[in-house]
Amino acid sequence: MTTATQVPTVRLNSGATMPTIGLGTYEIPDADAAQVIRWATRIGYRLIDTAASYGNERGVGEGVRSAGVPREELFVVSKVRGRDQGYDATLRALEASLRRMGLDRLDLYLIHWPLPRHDRFVETWRAMARLAAEGLVTSIGVSNFTPDQLNRLEEETGIVPAVNQVQINPLLTQTLWRRYAAVKGIVLQSWGPLGHGGALLTEPVVKGVAERHGRTPGQAVLRWHLDSALVPIPKTVRPQRLAENLGVFDFRLTHDDHKALASLAGTQIAVNPDTYEEF
Numbered sequence: 285m286t287t288a289t290q291v292p293t294v295r296l297n298s299g300a301t302m303p304t305i306g307l308g309t310y311e312i313p314d315a316d317a318a319q320v321i322r323w324a325t326r327i328g329y330r331l332i333d334t335a336a337s338y339g340n341e342r343g344v345g346e347g348v349r350s351a352g353v354p355r356e357e358l359f360v361v362s363k364v365r366g367r368d369q370g371y372d373a374t375l376r377a378l379e380a381s382l383r384r385m386g387l388d389r390l391d392l393y394l395i396h397w398p399l400p401r402h403d404r405f406v407e408t409w410r411a412m413a414r415l416a417a418e419g420l421v422t423s424i425g426v427s428n429f430t431p432d433q434l435n436r437l438e439e440e441t442g443i444v445p446a447v448n449q450v451q452i453n454p455l456l457t458q459t460l461w462r463r464y465a466a467v468k469g470i471v472l473q474s475w476g477p478l479g480h481g482g483a484l485l486t487e488p489v490v491k492g493v494a495e496r497h498g499r500t501p502g503q504a505v506l507r508w509h510l511d512s513a514l515v516p517i518p519k520t521v522r523p524q525r526l527a528e529n530l531g532v533f534d535f536r537l538t539h540d541d542h543k544a545l546a547s548l549a550g551t552q553i554a555v556n557p558d559t560y561e562e563f
């Protein structure tokens with residue numbers, strides 16, 4: 285029997301601790317999610333990321349409840365979608381997410397996108413604060429928020445998000461957002477940490493770093509996130525890749541590796557949170 289990986293944790297501004305790597309579930313069908321989560325938790329995953337808009341909260345919740353791991357050892361994340369922004373709608377959205385998942389609490393609830401044209405993210409944030417005060421969510425955060433949008437949240441409510449979940453990988457390093465997060469004590473989760481499994485993993489620089497450590501390109505990239513104090517949430521439905529993506533706690537990249545990977549920065553264009561909309 286293999287022993288499960290003990291994933292290190294990071295402390296959030298809520299006082300809670302969060303695992304430093306998680307499982308993404310975007311595009312995992314509802315019908316498959318429970319099985320993938322059981323595989324993942326068996327080998328040591330403790331953070332599971334979903335969203336109302338992924339259409340798989342039911343399966344994710346079933347996976348969490350049937351994982352055979354005490355609920356308090358798991359860190360479950362979901363997100364309020366665009367159409368549910370607004371004070372009352374957000375309160376109802378969390379209730380609906382919990383009902384679908386069959387859970388009585390989330391560890392982290394995020395505003396999925398800021399949608400600034402609709403200008404409801406501040407009232408949404410006030411509702412999130414209420415959900416935290418009521419204990420229905422342990423920590424609250426945002427996703428895809430720019431420093432300007434984060435400043436506005438803090439100025440109008442006095443509450444700094446625990447987490448900002450942002451598109452980050454070695455091609456798209458989001459330097460400004462990282463500096464801002466470091467100053468404010470916000471933990472950054474990286475979405476699309478493997479560049480969606482595309483060209484990033486065949487980059488000669490990435491392959492070179494991986495080979496120097498006898499690792500796969502995916503592992504080299506995930507180690508880049510961990511060394512950079514980012515919390516990656518790679519998605520896979522394959523047991524072998526679940527294990528591969530978790531097998532990153534027994535090596536570190538060198539200064540030269542980081543220098544080599546830095547040459548890739550700026551070669552991918554980010555989705556723009558000032559204009560991007562999804563509901």
Ligand SMILES: NC(=O)c1ccc[n+]([C@@H]2O[C@H](COP(=O)([O-])OP(=O)(O)OC[C@H]3O[C@@H](n4cnc5c(N)ncnc54)[C@H](OP(=O)(O)O)[C@@H]3O)[C@@H](O)[C@H]2O)c1
Nearest residue numbers: 308309310427475476477478479480481502518519520521
């Ligand atoms: N907040 C947001 O706006 C937002 C947006 C997008 C995503 N997310 C979250 O972030 C998570 C991760 O992002 P993502 O799913 O877009 O992209 P990702 O994790 O960078 O990449 C996932 C893709 O890479 C493949 N893959 C996984 N491990 C691999 C490995 N070791 N080697 C080669 N290929 C590998 C997967 O295929 P297989 O499944 O076939 O292995 C899948 O096609 C999502 O699942 C979701 O939870 C959040």
